[in-house]
Amino acid sequence: MKNERTPLHAHVREDGAPIGTSTGISAGSGGDGAPSNSSAALVPIPDDIGKPKITAVMDAARKIVFVIFGATGGLLFLAAFLVLTLTGIGPLIELYLSRRDEKALDRRTLLREHPEMFLLDVPPGINGASLGRPYRIMVRLTRPAQNPPAGGPFFPPVILPGGLASNLMTMSKVQDELTARHGFTVVNFDRLGVGFSDPYPDPKDSSSAGGAPTHRQLRPPSAADVASEMNYVMDHCGAARTKDERWIQVGGSMGTNVATAFVALYPGRLCGFLNLDGLPHAFLRIQCKKFLNDGNALMTAMRRIRWAGLPRLGFSVALRPALPGMGDAFSHRQILGVMCRDQFFTATGLEYTTLMSCCDLEVAAWGPQATTEYDAETLRLMASLAPDESVIVDELAPGVVERTVTNERGTSELGREYVSRDDPPFAEFEARFRSLALGNPDDVDRNETHCNWPDPNPRHPVGDLVGGVDRDATIHPLAGEFRNMCVRVMCARSYRGLERDYTQEARNHAAARSALHSLMSGNGRVYYYPRLTHLNLWQQSSEIVNITYEIAQDCVKDRAN
Secondary structure, three states, X not given: OOOOOOOHHHOEOOOOOEHHHOOOOOOXXXXXXXXXXXXXXXXXXXXOOOOOHXXXXXXXXXXXXXXXXHHHHHHHHHHHHHXXXXXXXXXXXXXXXXXXXXXXXXXXXXXXHOOOEEEEEEOOOOOHHHOOOOEEEEEEEEOOOOOOOOXXXXXXXXXXXXXXXXXXXXXXXXXXXXXXXXXXXXXXXXOOOXXXXXXXXXXXXXXXXXXXXXXOOOOOOOHHHHHXXXXXXXXXXXXXXXXXXXEEEEEEOHHHHHHHHHHHHOOOOEEEEEEEOOOOHHHHHHOHHHHHXXXXXXXXXXXXXXXXXXXXXXXXXXXHHHHHHHOOOOOHHHHHHHHHOHHHHHXXXXXXXXXXXXXXXXXXXXXXXXXXXXXXXXXXXXXXXOOOEEEEEEXXXXXXXXXXXXXXXXXXXXXXXXEOOOOHHHHHHHHHHHOOOXXXXXXXXXXXXXXXXXXXXXXXXXXXXXXXXXXXXXXXXXXXXXXXXXXXXXXXXXXXOOOOOOOHHHHHHHHHHHXXXXXXXXXXXXXXXXOOOHHHHOOOHHHHHHHHHHXXXXXXHHHHX
């Protein structure tokens, strides 16, 4: 029988106190400046503690300036839209550039220019969003000239599941450096509807490949769909030496969420897991209405005004500083052009729901250890756990900011001091926390959703069961899977300019999730980046490559043992 999921705060110590207070580790210091008594419960620390009044005034002024600039930007956008459309300049330029994009993005041309790329035929039944039809996805497979490199070991193959609004070009620099510098075999691919893969099937076509009627509207891929597709790519792309060879996944942003769903549905396939600032499920739960409604609405609106050229103009400005981080395997015209097609807006709008589905499945597979289940005390404790390294680096900054390990803390960190795993009270907490781990698939609560969907009807957007998983599919507890993987977490801790969306609660969940991944791994480390935001962490290609190499070395050691 399946055990009922129980919120973490419902588990109590022998003295009756919630487990969140069992640690007794203070995140701050006592009134005399000495560390607080370790047996005392955590005391909430005001956000403005130690902050000079002038800083508070500057923060308020910054918010006012942000509002003014936001309103000014909106007016300028409206003015540009009117000028470009009424004069006809915008539509003419967009028409010309769109036709030029067609040549640059032609798949036959791409395949001639990039012999490492190929189209993989995917049969019906792998991804439900294909509406029962076969489809083709673009795969980029890079191999070293010599495998293994002279005198080196065989490293596990690496797969790069893409993030939201990204494609295989986004991480192409990381892919090329992994292969060139360390001899990795790397698989990078576009999911159905994304990038250079086939678009979602036309819902107006009333016949599927099997002759049965299709859905009358586009169906968002579920967590199970994207995990199944990833599994198919790994099986059929020709990268692994054997079918049973274990892989390393390097997933940026939503890519980590997809990979986590994959781990829950396809156990034992990964030996290494790099969480490249994956979006925490609790953050998405907090922002659920925004992600499901506003995100899709924004993509729909941009698709409708694409003819005026404004989305292209906006992307051109936004992408310019990020282009060096994407390498030179693809032209800037290709990188920008793929984001100015209807297919991009359609796929991104649908994948907002896919992302939520992955998070829904993840919460179920963690059970009471999911951060959504923590009481305030436990959330604060987990969010205060010290990273293994706090790193200052920025490979794209003028002059390059060399990598430095520092004691600097981002403004999002809780209290004055980090909590250490070496503190005896934390060891007590960790033991109790580990005891909450789900033991087998029967323990997973799969009969309800775990996110507060905005629709009054609690029906899941991609199915009746958690994450849109089929009734007969097995969901494996993540605790056992993470125990057998080498895990690294790269967590951006700067939220400058993003304070409205990334609330302090959401930031705490991001830190707590990093701690969760590290704690539950038999070989885990967390890296904080106090000066990098979510949007520019993935551009640090050398840092990502070095940490992937670190994972691979540990995987080889584990394999030898």
